[in-house]
Amino acid sequence: xxxKNKIEKLKTDNSSPSIIEGCEKPDEFSxxxxxxxxxxxxxxxQNVLKMDGEIVMDSESTIGYIHRAFExxxxxxxxxxxxxxxxxxxxxxxxxxxxxxxxxxxxxxxxEIPKRVQYLRVIIMELxxxxxxxxxxSVIGVDxxxxxxxxxxxxxxxxxxxxxxxxxxxxxxxxxxxxxGLERDFTPKAWSLIDKFLVDFPxxxxxxxxxxxxxRIFMDRTIGCGxxxxxxxxxxxxxxxxxxxxxxxxxxxxMNPYCSYEEFDFIxxxxxxxxxxxxxMVREGEMWESVKIIQQAIEKVKKEPAGVFxxxxxxxxxxxxxxxxxxxxxxxxHFKIVMGETAIPKGEVYQAVEGGNGELGYYxxxxxxxxxxxxxxxxxxxxxYQAYAEMIxxxxxxxxxxxxxxxxxxAGELDA
Amino acid sequence: MDKExxxxxxxxxxxxxxxEGIISSELLYDYPVFTIKSDLICDVVRFLYNDDELAFQYLxxxxxxxxxDNKGQELGIMYQLHNLPKNLRIRIKIAVSINHPVxxxxxPVFSAANxxxxxxxxxxxxxxxxxxxxxxxxxxxxxxxxxMRKEYPLEDGTREDKDDKMFGR
Numbered sequence: 001x002x003x004k005n006k007i008e009k010l011k012t013d014n015s016s017p018s019i020i021e022g023c024e025k026p027d028e029f030s031x032x033x034x035x036x037x038x039x040x041x042x043x044x045x046q047n048v049l050k051m052d053g054e055i056v057m058d059s060e061s062t063i064g065y066i067h068r069a070f071e072x073x074x075x076x077x078x079x080x081x082x083x084x085x086x087x088x089x090x091x092x093x094x095x096x097x098x099x100x101x102x103x104x105x106x107x108x109x110x111x112e113i114p115k116r117v118q119y120l121r122v123i124i125m126e127l128x129x130x131x132x133x134x135x136x137x138s139v140i141g142v143d144x145x146x147x148x149x150x151x152x153x154x155x156x157x158x159x160x161x162x163x164x165x166x167x168x169x170x171x172x173x174x175x176x177x178x179x180x181g182l183e184r185d186f187t188p189k190a191w192s193l194i195d196k197f198l199v200d201f202p203x204x205x206x207x208x209x210x211x212x213x214x215x216r217i218f219m220d221r222t223i224g225c226g227x228x229x230x231x232x233x234x235x236x237x238x239x240x241x242x243x244x245x246x247x248x249x250x251x252x253x254x255m256n257p258y259c260s261y262e263e264f265d266f267i268x269x270x271x272x273x274x275x276x277x278x279x280x281m282v283r284e285g286e287m288w289e290s291v292k293i294i295q296q297a298i299e300k301v302k303k304e305p306a307g308v309f310x311x312x313x314x315x316x317x318x319x320x321x322x323x324x325x326x327x328x329x330x331x332x333x334h335f336k337i338v339m340g341e342t343a344i345p346k347g348e349v350y351q352a353v354e355g356g357n358g359e360l361g362y363y364x365x366x367x368x369x370x371x372x373x374x375x376x377x378x379x380x381x382x383x384x385y386q387a388y389a390e391m392i393x394x395x396x397x398x399x400x401x402x403x404x405x406x407x408x409x410x411a412g413e414l415d416a
Numbered sequence: 417m418d419k420e421x422x423x424x425x426x427x428x429x430x431x432x433x434x435x436e437g438i439i440s441s442e443l444l445y446d447y448p449v450f451t452i453k454s455d456l457i458c459d460v461v462r463f464l465y466n467d468d469e470l471a472f473q474y475l476x477x478x479x480x481x482x483x484x485d486n487k488g489q490e491l492g493i494m495y496q497l498h499n500l501p502k503n504l505r506i507r508i509k510i511a512v513s514i515n516h517p518v519x520x521x522x523x524p525v526f527s528a529a530n531x532x533x534x535x536x537x538x539x540x541x542x543x544x545x546x547x548x549x550x551x552x553x554x555x556x557x558x559x560x561x562x563x564m565r566k567e568y569p570l571e572d573g574t575r576e577d578k579d580d581k582m583f584g585r
Contacts, residue, residue, distance in 0.1 A: 064554035069570075071539070072563060076570045107445065234500070237475050237528035248500070255503050349445050350496065350507070352476075363479055363494075376479035383477075386531040415554060 040401045043411030059389045067415040074375035078340040079105050087173035090413040093132035093356035094174045095124045104351035104362035105179050116304035117181045118259045119297045126290040131160040132356030133283040136408040143405045144221045149211045166190040180317035181310025222277040226391045226403025236387040239380050240358025241282045246274030252354040276406040315342045340370030357408040381413040423448035447507045454510040458520040472497035475526040480540040484566050490514035521547040539564035
């Protein structure tokens, strides 16, 4: 039987037994362990592949190697203490995770955030989106054998991390912002770093695109690699760039706007075939849109009253330290917040943000206690990674590697 | 369609189709929430999927919940459905007894439910009847308990170096 016929048969026959338990004709297929620690998987997850030569006939994913029980931890921590843990979800764009958590809690408590803070948050989130897409797209380049773009564009990621550093002091796991606003205002140095970044980034991105976008080798390598149709993608609850690459224009920022995203003028890039090239192109398009959004946000911030960086919610927002030492009321609030004595309303909320790789949702149930009763995190990676087996079936092993890197699967988010 | 209109529209359709199977409906923050009988969940989800007007064809997420004091209905599951073209979102809740935590799977309708249900099986021990591959996903197979249930402490209970009486839950 030729391998083509085998693939056809395989695609219609879904009753094959678990490959971990062994296949029927061991002389015909070989089993290959891809992972758990394989440099090409860019994270710790295992795939057991059933191979016919170089063709993937079937696969089974094993995940959970870095499971840290975030949802259980959340039930034992006050709301503000859970923020650093959200950093560890999709650590390529931690600020978006932080903001999503703050917004979920603010929605639960009913805090109105001033416009200026919302725009500042938009700037932070779009920077995070750019850094996330830089990593994913340059790694697609690496997996196709193009190291240059990766090393080159990583300078720009470094620049974004310098901006984070100026905003909050941290680089990768940022813990940026607080419930009710930001922990401090943007410093003049932060503004100048952002302005400089906006000047330097577009030409750098353009050059990166020149290296790959119309590159014959890159296009031959990625077009038609690991495709998924819009119907299957929706059935698998894809979200983010992976869903948009399949041609569905679902973007949380547009459909259910948060942080005043409805005031911004940007387009949602969509693909057609849902293959690796489309996913790459959608991310490229989104980076350009993010630059546009940041520019608009900077203009909007200028029109707002200066110096506002948090809402007036003393019960949830820690007062500045010098006031705590000199002001009775501030000391009381400080004590109440730190000891977890603030009244949290009962209720349940779901707040979704458009993360670097899809709809990141926080579902909180509060019973009025100092810690949430239940927190569930909708992790986009976890949900769309289960389609991986279907997407690589019948393709080459090297395409499987490329499909994985183009799906932007982040182990921290996958395993939570 | 605003939230109240959505709430009544879905409620009427479900009442007409399932009658007593719909226990309650309410508006929680920006989500219409429906509580239904646990054995109906797959039928309700399929009905909402196929309905021309409502067409909830995107499963946002599902999550288990444990209420130890709610005798007879200790374990709950919430499903969030989304109609992308019209941007309608609802939440459906079911509850089952912890002694017999068996609910029908919704994997025939949504492929995405596969891992989500495996996760809730792993965390809470909810058995999804008809699931194609119901085994643990994040924890190791040898684990003998379901860690998200409230009776399991976050840390080893024999630790003496840490006193959490004043802080934490």
